[in-house]
Amino acid sequence: GSVNLTGNSIDSNRELGVILDGGEAVAQLNAQLEADLTAGVDTNPFLLPPLEGTFEATRMGEYLGRIGSFEGVISSVEQRSAVSFLKFGAGSDAPRAVVFPRAYEVFAQPFPQVYEGKRVRVQGRVQLYDDYFEIILNTADQIQILP
Structure with missing residues (x-):
């Protein structure tokens, strides 16, 4: 230093x-x-255990940093060159699932349009990015289209 x-x-x-x-x-x-x-340990003793149950996606902000399952309707999808957003609601601060291009091929096709208007369950760690809460999806088992 x-x-x-x-x-x-x-x-x-x-x-x-x-x-x-x-x-x-x-x-x-x-x-x-x-x-x-x-004498260190392999796990982080400060991490909280995953949430039990499933919550509405609009409540993601209540569980920042936690791993959980959230359900809601994907009201819109936005695909940019560097990222795709599956938004649970209107507005720039709506909670969302985020997918980076390296993972596009593992999700249902045509991606991301196949999820628009569908009720889905997403699983992962809730993060805060800019002014919105998000879960980054890396594998297909992190999102399910619900009946």
Whole structure:
């Protein structure tokens, strides 16, 4: 790293640094970090378990960061060169399922139009991107057309 004590760094970026004169403190810190790394676990203890049940897609925002199942009608689809959106409702902030081009071929065809106007169930982790909630779909089993 580097030492950046400029006014912009301190006031705007809120960067914090520690300058240590003695090598003993650094060695002690390094030893503790190595011990913590060695004793580490393979899973994240802070992740919450998947949600039980199925929720309306309009409620995605209540479950940010959680893995769950959500149902709703795809009111519109939008396909751009870099991404496709399957929107649950009108407006730019409507919750949506998102699919990137590398995965298009694994979904029902013609993609994404086959989902428009259909009631679907999507499964995945709810994320916030810009001003809307989304679930990124990578595999066909993450979305089902419902009767």
